[in-house]
Amino acid sequence: MSIGIDDLNTNQLDVLREIGNIGAGNAITALAKMLNKKVDMSVPKVKILNFKEIPEILGSSDTLIVGILLEVTGDLKGNILFVLDSNSAHSLVNILMGKQDADKSAELDEIEISALKEMGNILAGSYLSALSMLTNLNILPSVPDLCIDMAGAILSVPAIGFGKVGDSVLYIETEFTDGTQKVAGEFFLIPDVNSYETLLSALGVMG
Amino acid sequence: MENVIKVGMADLNVAVSPFILTTLGLGSCVGVCLYDSIAKVAGMAHIMLPYSMHGKPETNLAKYADTGIELLINEMAKKGAVKSRMIAKLAGGAQMFNFRQENDIIKIGQKNVLACKEILNNLNIRIIAEDTGGNFGRTIELFAEDGRLMIRTIGFGVKQI
Numbered sequence: 001m002s003i004g005i006d007d008l009n010t011n012q013l014d015v016l017r018e019i020g021n022i023g024a025g026n027a028i029t030a031l032a033k034m035l036n037k038k039v040d041m042s043v044p045k046v047k048i049l050n051f052k053e054i055p056e057i058l059g060s061s062d063t064l065i066v067g068i069l070l071e072v073t074g075d076l077k078g079n080i081l082f083v084l085d086s087n088s089a090h091s092l093v094n095i096l097m098g099k100q101d102a103d104k105s106a107e108l109d110e111i112e113i114s115a116l117k118e119m120g121n122i123l124a125g126s127y128l129s130a131l132s133m134l135t136n137l138n139i140l141p142s143v144p145d146l147c148i149d150m151a152g153a154i155l156s157v158p159a160i161g162f163g164k165v166g167d168s169v170l171y172i173e174t175e176f177t178d179g180t181q182k183v184a185g186e187f188f189l190i191p192d193v194n195s196y197e198t199l200l201s202a203l204g205v206m207g
Numbered sequence: 208m209e210n211v212i213k214v215g216m217a218d219l220n221v222a223v224s225p226f227i228l229t230t231l232g233l234g235s236c237v238g239v240c241l242y243d244s245i246a247k248v249a250g251m252a253h254i255m256l257p258y259s260m261h262g263k264p265e266t267n268l269a270k271y272a273d274t275g276i277e278l279l280i281n282e283m284a285k286k287g288a289v290k291s292r293m294i295a296k297l298a299g300g301a302q303m304f305n306f307r308q309e310n311d312i313i314k315i316g317q318k319n320v321l322a323c324k325e326i327l328n329n330l331n332i333r334i335i336a337e338d339t340g341g342n343f344g345r346t347i348e349l350f351a352e353d354g355r356l357m358i359r360t361i362g363f364g365v366k367q368i
Contacts, residue, residue: 051255052215061231062346064361069304145304149361152216152232153344156255157303159216160235160315163255167217167267 006166012205017046019134019203020172023127024187028176030126031119035095041176044187048170051159057171057186058085061152065089066108068120069157071142072128076198078191080124080141081158084183086148091181092119113146120144127187135202161190211348214238217270219252221282224352233299233345235316237323239276240296240347241332242354243288249351250283252276256315257322272322276330295327296356296368297337298347305342316340336368 008016024044032039055061066089068082084092093099093112096119108116124141132139147154162169172187191199200206214220214230222228224247230238233253241250252275259271268274280290300320320339327334338345338358348357359365 052217055216055232062344062359067303071306142306145306147303147342149234149303150232150344150346152230152346153234153301154303156216156232156234156236160255163217163270167270 006168012200015203015205016170019131020044020046023130024172024174026126026130027123030122034122037178039176039178041174045173046170047173048168050167051163051169054155054159054169055152058083058151062150064148065151065154066116067147067154068117068144070120070124070144072139073142074140075137076139076191076195078189078195079161081188081190082120082123082185083154084185088183088185089116092116092183095178095181117144117146135199137198137202158188158190164193214251214253216253217255217267219250219269219275219279219282221248221250221286222351223248223286226351228349229347231346233347234301234303235319237297237299237319238347239279239323240349240356241279241283241293243283243292244354245292246287246289247351248283248286248288249349249354250279251349252279254319254323257318272319272326276326293332295332295334297323297334297339298345298356298358300339301341301343303342338366338368
């Protein structure tokens, strides 16, 4: 029988939460280093929600959002998704590209999209290296792909991934700022059906 | 609009004329729309996954194509619809992200569409129109008064099937 979020006990959930905290912390440190400026992060919130509520976490199901997805291979298989509402995507681009008052309603151009993908790479990469260190598992991210579309459509990807083994989704809410621009994003680690066991065993909280 | 009934993710609902069923932001999920034009009863299911075989007792029947479509037909029958008069329209089943490798999560849209078609065929319900696949989200509205299905997208326009 496969394990899902619904089957986890509080101890196991606490461990996943803690990994979320460490992973997000690592990711923000990497961002600050890359930008060579101070980036403040609020304490990441690890949330577990029924997937029915998932499309609404960024407003309505048909709001325009940005999703950056990476495949995870190695000892642990699955996907990582980082989502931002379009306001935060613009703020992040502004932080990355040193712009101050860019038009937030404008469509993202190719260079901005590429910058966001790279951002996804850095955030997912540092998150995974934290996970890798804690578990001693070999975990490799793929090249990211980016999609700009309705929230419901993009968030159906993690919902389906988690839906295979239960009715809940685990994600990490992060918020950071460089002092002028604020970015709020959601981070989903979506293990494959068989990877929960690998993950929990490696963390020493299986069964 | 007070005439609109929402269908959430892994959810289903039934409406009679003049009500409208809607689901917002369909991605890899499939919106299965059934309609009986004599009774003017419409049904919509937001299907997430193809088949419900995971060895666990299912708590959410609307999540899967096999159990969801069956439940939808039963719910519609309670409002006076007759299975032999039902026709089907499908929307959704997109692939939101693109990767070279085979990836279960990525190809799920296509699998969902295939499963819905197979199940509807086995039930002898004719699929008269579909707008599936692609790499974009869809918001759909099914009108119980005449069974028309409106599909809205971001960047790919609006269409009626």
